[in-house]
Amino acid sequence: MTIAIEAPAGAMIAGEQAQSRRSPLIAVKDVVKVYPTVAGDAVLALDHVNLDIESGEFVCLVGPSGCGKTTLLRLLAGLDTSDAGTSSLAGKALNGPSPEVGVVFQQANLLPWFTVMQNVLLPLSVGGARKSEQLITQIQALLRVAGLEGFENKYPYELSGGMQQRASIVRALARDPKLLLMDEPFGALDALTRERMNAELQRIWMASGKTVVLITHSIEEAIFLGDRIVVMSPRPGRIVRELKVDLPRPRVSTEMLGNPVHTALAREIRMLLE
Numbered sequence: 139m140t141i142a143i144e145a146p147a148g149a150m151i152a153g154e155q156a157q158s159r160r161s162p163l164i165a166v167k168d169v170v171k172v173y174p175t176v177a178g179d180a181v182l183a184l185d186h187v188n189l190d191i192e193s194g195e196f197v198c199l200v201g202p203s204g205c206g207k208t209t210l211l212r213l214l215a216g217l218d219t220s221d222a223g224t225s226s227l228a229g230k231a232l233n234g235p236s237p238e239v240g241v242v243f244q245q246a247n248l249l250p251w252f253t254v255m256q257n258v259l260l261p262l263s264v265g266g267a268r269k270s271e272q273l274i275t276q277i278q279a280l281l282r283v284a285g286l287e288g289f290e291n292k293y294p295y296e297l298s299g300g301m302q303q304r305a306s307i308v309r310a311l312a313r314d315p316k317l318l319l320m321d322e323p324f325g326a327l328d329a330l331t332r333e334r335m336n337a338e339l340q341r342i343w344m345a346s347g348k349t350v351v352l353i354t355h356s357i358e359e360a361i362f363l364g365d366r367i368v369v370m371s372p373r374p375g376r377i378v379r380e381l382k383v384d385l386p387r388p389r390v391s392t393e394m395l396g397n398p399v400h401t402a403l404a405r406e407i408r409m410l411l412e
């Protein structure tokens with residue numbers, strides 16, 4: 139296994155390059171999702187959503203609470219199915235979770251009876267990876283980046299909420315997935331840690347050529363990280379606008395404020411959300 143931060147920029151195998159020329163990595167077409175409720179009526183969560191995501195792209199998804207962002211992410215993760223429309227990953231219909239896809243949920247979802255290291259290793263061992271010295275070293279490097287050095291053998295109850303969430307991010311990254319789906323991964327972190335994690339995620343993404351879809355309520359975070367920002371409407375979730383973020387990389391948070399492109403984008407997104 140290769141940890142993402144060590145991978146060469148834009149690494150893709152020949153078949154994937156051909157694939158990326160042919161079609162987007164993710165293609166969501168006319169997707170509708172309806173949840174039944176206990177009262178017997180139905181909640182229309184996604185209403186004819188169309189979205190293409192290219193291989194290597196960093197897409198941020200913003201929208202009001204309850205507009206269907208998590209629902210869309212769960213469909214992309216193969217954890218749920220739509221009621222109409224189609225979704226595909228690398229040209230294949232999405233019909234279940236894939237080892238190529240890493241997911242970070244809104245909650246950390248660590249197993250309470252496992253240590254941090256055991257939690258990170260679990261999906262790898264389920265996937266058949268050998269617990270080698272090299273693997274442990276790579277995970278320790280990721281834990282260091284996430285500020286969890288020295289907490290490898292602690293149990294989740296011994297960590298704060300933000301630390302648990304950082305451990306869950308390490309768990310997703312350790313599998314070195316080609317597609318990383320993140321649902322408000324930094325919402326529980328303090329402002330400075332969040333800034334550091336944003337910068338680190340940008341660095342990992344730039345070095346690895348991964349495709350990332352990240353949900354956030356922070357306009358700043360979306361502009362800092364995204365190549366493209368997809369704005370959703372209040373429920374029933376529809377895509378109301380897709381905005382390209384035309385800012386050079388690597389982006390530095392302190393240089394973003396006052397940048398006219400940043401200011402204009404932030405204003406436009408705010409108006410769309412209001």
Ligand SMILES: Nc1ncnc2c1ncn2[C@@H]1O[C@H](COP(=O)(O)OP(=O)(O)OP(=O)(O)O)[C@@H](O)[C@H]1O
Binds near residue numbers: 182204206207209
């Ligand atoms: N399992 C479920 N059963 C019934 N309704 C659901 C279920 N999951 C989500 N919903 C409903 O679908 C809608 C979209 O929910 P979703 O979790 O996708 O929103 P969200 O955009 O992620 O919101 P937030 O920003 O608060 O996380 C909401 O109205 C929610 O009540």
Ligand SMILES: [Mg+2]
Binds near residue numbers: 207208209244321
């Ligand atoms: Mg959500």
